[in-house]
Amino acid sequence: MALYQIVAEWTTYLTFYLLCAVFIAFVGYCLYVWHIHQKYDHIPGPPRDNFLLGHIPTFRREMNSDRVIHDRFLEWTEKYGPVYRINTFHTVSLVVSCPEATKEILMSPKYSKDPLAYKRIFHLFGLRFLGNGLVTAVDHDTWYKQRRIMDPAFSSSYLRGLMDTFNERAECLMQHLEVIAEERTIANMHRMVNCVTLDVICKVAFGVDLDLLKHPDSPFPNAIDLCLQGMIQDIRDPFFRHSPWNRKKVREIQEAVKLLRTTGAKWINQRRKAVENAEDVPKDILTKILKTAEELKADGEENHEVMLDNFVTFFIAGQETTASQLSFAIMELGRHPEILKRTKEEVDEVLGTRRDVLYEDLGKLTYLTQVLKETLRLYPPAVGTSRWIHEDTVISGFKIPAGCSILFSSYITSRMEKFFKDPLKFDPERFHPDASKPYFSYYPFSLGPRSCLGQTFSQMEAKVVLTKFLQRFDFSLVPGQSFDIKDTGSLRPRSGVLCTIKHCAKSTF
Numbered sequence: 312m313a314l315y316q317i318v319a320e321w322t323t324y325l326t327f328y329l330l331c332a333v334f335i336a337f338v339g340y341c342l343y344v345w346h347i348h349q350k351y352d353h354i355p356g357p358p359r360d361n362f363l364l365g366h367i368p369t370f371r372r373e374m375n376s377d378r379v380i381h382d383r384f385l386e387w388t389e390k391y392g393p394v395y396r397i398n399t400f401h402t403v404s405l406v407v408s409c410p411e412a413t414k415e416i417l418m419s420p421k422y423s424k425d426p427l428a429y430k431r432i433f434h435l436f437g438l439r440f441l442g443n444g445l446v447t448a449v450d451h452d453t454w455y456k457q458r459r460i461m462d463p464a465f466s467s468s469y470l471r472g473l474m475d476t477f478n479e480r481a482e483c484l485m486q487h488l489e490v491i492a493e494e495r496t497i498a499n500m501h502r503m504v505n506c507v508t509l510d511v512i513c514k515v516a517f518g519v520d521l522d523l524l525k526h527p528d529s530p531f532p533n534a535i536d537l538c539l540q541g542m543i544q545d546i547r548d549p550f551f552r553h554s555p556w557n558r559k560k561v562r563e564i565q566e567a568v569k570l571l572r573t574t575g576a577k578w579i580n581q582r583r584k585a586v587e588n589a590e591d592v593p594k595d596i597l598t599k600i601l602k603t604a605e606e607l608k609a610d611g612e613e614n615h616e617v618m619l620d621n622f623v624t625f626f627i628a629g630q631e632t633t634a635s636q637l638s639f640a641i642m643e644l645g646r647h648p649e650i651l652k653r654t655k656e657e658v659d660e661v662l663g664t665r666r667d668v669l670y671e672d673l674g675k676l677t678y679l680t681q682v683l684k685e686t687l688r689l690y691p692p693a694v695g696t697s698r699w700i701h702e703d704t705v706i707s708g709f710k711i712p713a714g715c716s717i718l719f720s721s722y723i724t725s726r727m728e729k730f731f732k733d734p735l736k737f738d739p740e741r742f743h744p745d746a747s748k749p750y751f752s753y754y755p756f757s758l759g760p761r762s763c764l765g766q767t768f769s770q771m772e773a774k775v776v777l778t779k780f781l782q783r784f785d786f787s788l789v790p791g792q793s794f795d796i797k798d799t800g801s802l803r804p805r806s807g808v809l810c811t812i813k814h815c816a817k818s819t820f
């Protein structure tokens with residue numbers, strides 16, 4: 312037999328066996344998916360779009376139509392109850408809105424963060440992104456070592472010392488707004504508060520002055536935007552990265568990740584040198600990041616990468632959320648003149664004609680605090696958190712076999728009539744100090760050991776910025792703009808909150 316015939320024969324055999332192997336693997340995988348369906352199908356849930364893809368086609372449709380995916384989850388919660396199932400390939404996630412289970416699971420260190428969800432943002436399109444930083448660390452010990460070191464940078468005594476920076480950065484915004492008021496141009500409030508919150512976190516966490524309002528061409532705000540977009544696309548649409556139409560976007564996102572991590576490496580090196588030269592360095596987040604790395608190094612872990620993970624974590628978590636809260640608050644105040652009037656009266660009473668907000672003022676701004684809390688009820692910027700179920704458990708009477716993840720969303724529970732009467736009405740009275748506290752149905756900062764480390768920091772910052780703004784300016788929303796939410800990984804106002812502003816008649820500045 313000629314050589315080419317032997318080769319042709321073997322090629323035919325090999326192709327045949329390969330196809331058989333692929334076919335058997337495919338059937339095996341389908342059987343596994345079927346087995347998973349059998350295991351969890353006693354839990355109610357919307358019909359799957361597809362046996363293998365589960366609910367992925369619905370997620371893709373929602374994303375392509377630019378809707379907030381959590382509105383779909385809310386509809387499903389109303390229809391299928393306090394615990395329902397979502398399938399994607401062989402994985403199952405449960406969406407839980409029952410307060411008792413929320414309390415039990417989120418408050419307990421026993422339930423770790425969902426490794427599948429958080430590992431997906433360990434890397435972003437092949438580049439290390441949030442890695443093993445504070446938000447994404449799943450292993451309890453790795454997380455705890457970091458949190459223990461970081462906690463003092465968020466103690467009330469340390470935060471008190473940040474009031475000057477909050478005031479100073481807010482003052483830059485006020486000066487910028489003064490020009491806008493004089494020139495009678497339109498203010499995109501979201502864009503501007505975004506600059507302020509990024510300035511604040513860079514100054515207090517890393518000791519760096521960005522002064523973004525004076526440098527509108529800075530690449531950082533856009534890099535954060537791109538990273539958030541990439542994160543959410545990759546989590547909700549596993550096909551996004553593979554589509555040739557998205558190649559350009561993926562490259563842009565990779566460049567954004569590189570920019571954040573190389574900036575982190577540069578700033579960390581500068582600080583390390585300052586420490587080596589025995590210079591006087593602040594006890595800020597960057598110093599804690601260096602300390603965390605030393606601690607992890609003692610355990611032989613990959614300390615350099617974890618430092619960069621935490622740099623990126625604080626760069627993003629420390630900025631985007633507070634900016635969204637502030638711009639949604641301004642949007643709602645603009646829509647509710649009575650609430651705006653009352654908030655301004657309180658600001659005038661507490662601050663009078665004084666320029667800077669003092670730490671002692673913060674506790675007196677009761678109604679403004681209610682406004683900020685109500686804003687987070689309707690618009691929680693970091694919408695959800697998920698936990699992994701390691702052992703069989705029971706939720707709302709349903710047996711939940713181990714090996715699935717549970718999604719908790721403050722967006723869903725905060726918009727349910729069951730927990731908040733007339734839920735879509737913006738009503739700060741819900742958070743009146745004498746009103747009963749929502750029972751595990753309102754948790755914009757998450758709950759328990761993995762709750763937000765920056766909660767107090769962010770609310771101090773938000774109060775200073777909002778107070779100064781209301782003290783100095785009258786504003787109205789530009790007519791015709793949308794009040795919709797844009798879901799970009801965190802929630803933000805779609806329109807950017809466009810305002811016309813003018814000096815308050817009473818303002819002496």
Ligand code: HEM
Nearest residue numbers: 445446628629632633693696755756757761763764765769
């Ligand atoms: C309105 C502002 C903010 C909101 C609504 C918010 C919300 C949240 C939520 C929901 C989580 C849990 C995330 C998860 O489980 O995956 C979280 C975690 C975290 N946040 Fe915030 N956040 C805000 C501001 C900040 C700020 C200003 C900082 C830093 C200065 C910060 C730092 C963190 C950190 C480090 C974690 C991880 C905590 C841990 O697991 O130990 N956040 N935040």
